[in-house]
Amino acid sequence: MASSAGTASSAQFSVLVEVRLREGIADPQGATIERALPALGLSGVSGVRAGKSFRFDIAADDEAAALAQATVVADRLLANPVIEESSVTVSPAAVADPVGSGA
Amino acid sequence: MSARVGVVMFPGTNCEHDAVLAVERLGASADLVWHGDTSVAGYDALVLPGGFAHGDYLRPGAIARFSPVMEPVARFVADGGPVVGICNGFQVLTEAGLLPGALQKNRGLRFLCTTVAVRVETSASVLTSGVPVGTELAIPINHFEGNYTCDRDTLARLQDEDRVVLRYVDNPNGSVDNIAGVCNGGRNVVGLMPHPERASDPLTGSVDGIVLLSALVGAAEPAAQATVA
Numbered sequence: 001m002a003s004s005a006g007t008a009s010s011a012q013f014s015v016l017v018e019v020r021l022r023e024g025i026a027d028p029q030g031a032t033i034e035r036a037l038p039a040l041g042l043s044g045v046s047g048v049r050a051g052k053s054f055r056f057d058i059a060a061d062d063e064a065a066a067l068a069q070a071t072v073v074a075d076r077l078l079a080n081p082v083i084e085e086s087s088v089t090v091s092p093a094a095v096a097d098p099v100g101s102g103a
Numbered sequence: 104m105s106a107r108v109g110v111v112m113f114p115g116t117n118c119e120h121d122a123v124l125a126v127e128r129l130g131a132s133a134d135l136v137w138h139g140d141t142s143v144a145g146y147d148a149l150v151l152p153g154g155f156a157h158g159d160y161l162r163p164g165a166i167a168r169f170s171p172v173m174e175p176v177a178r179f180v181a182d183g184g185p186v187v188g189i190c191n192g193f194q195v196l197t198e199a200g201l202l203p204g205a206l207q208k209n210r211g212l213r214f215l216c217t218t219v220a221v222r223v224e225t226s227a228s229v230l231t232s233g234v235p236v237g238t239e240l241a242i243p244i245n246h247f248e249g250n251y252t253c254d255r256d257t258l259a260r261l262q263d264e265d266r267v268v269l270r271y272v273d274n275p276n277g278s279v280d281n282i283a284g285v286c287n288g289g290r291n292v293v294g295l296m297p298h299p300e301r302a303s304d305p306l307t308g309s310v311d312g313i314v315l316l317s318a319l320v321g322a323a324e325p326a327a328q329a330t331v332a
Contacts, residue, residue, distance in 0.1 A: 026277065
């Protein structure tokens with residue numbers, strides 16, 4: 001069990017937010033990557049779309065609360081809704097090794 | 104009384120002194136306004152100049168939108184005050200929701216630093232009032248993310264409401280409908296990718312930006328405030 005002093009009821013959750021351009025929005029970065037592929041001798045790769053991913057941790061009472069907070073971060077800051085969309089994945093954080101610092 | 108222009112500076116802004124000099128030469132007084140300031144009281148117009156606010160991290164303008172100064176800027180806009188965002192300033196205004204659309208990476212992924220021809224498409228904005236529609240101006244651009252993008256409905260609204268302020272004569276960056284600058288519904292906020300302040304001295308190759316900045320200074324004259332509507 002987590003033994004962090006203080007906020008007794010909260011747990012740590014790991015968040016992954018993936019941000020990608022909305023469909024129909026031109027992606028010059030993806031197109032440029034795709035054009036570079038023949039130099040590797042690859043010819044069957046198509047539909048390259050570039051995006052961004054973000055990882056962070058959230059302390060929250062439960063997974064639903066963590067998801068709600070992470071969605072605010074994704075919608076209000078990480079993605080620009082005019083051109084981008086995002087998906088949010090929340091999972092319980094791996095339990096940190098309590099030994100390590102200190103010795 | 105001469106107009107007082109506030110030039111908003113974020114960490115990473117780099118065109119603020121050019122903007123100050125250009126509007127001062129047109130008879131206005133100008134001050135730098137730090138992004139951490141919580142008031143823009145006393146200014147008759149605001150300029151958000153070019154640069155790389157907050158390092159352009161995440162997206163150009165994405166972090167600047169949360170700078171403390173943006174709250175009074177939004178109130179200034181709501182009160183009808185003239186605001187112009189140049190280049191990075193345009194990006195900040197779109198991220199802040201004060202102008203529609205977004206600025207994407209240029210088509211071809213090239214950083215563009217050149218002088219382009221733009222055409223004035225409406226005289227009904229704080230940046231083009233008194234400038235005849237169809238006027239062509241030679242003004243420098245200097246950007247990587249200047250490819251104006253918006254959804255179809257927004258584009259139709261911009262067109263129907265005569266809110267495309269400037270168009271490129273020869274589209275350099277892939278912008279939808281050749282858009283180089285737009286205004287808000289109140290016509291008191293204009294964002295544009297070209298840099299009129301860099302075309303305001305013969306030394307820099309063009310003086311075509313002067314008509315635009317003159318319009319802004321004119322809109323900022325305290326007496327003009329009441330008539331800008």
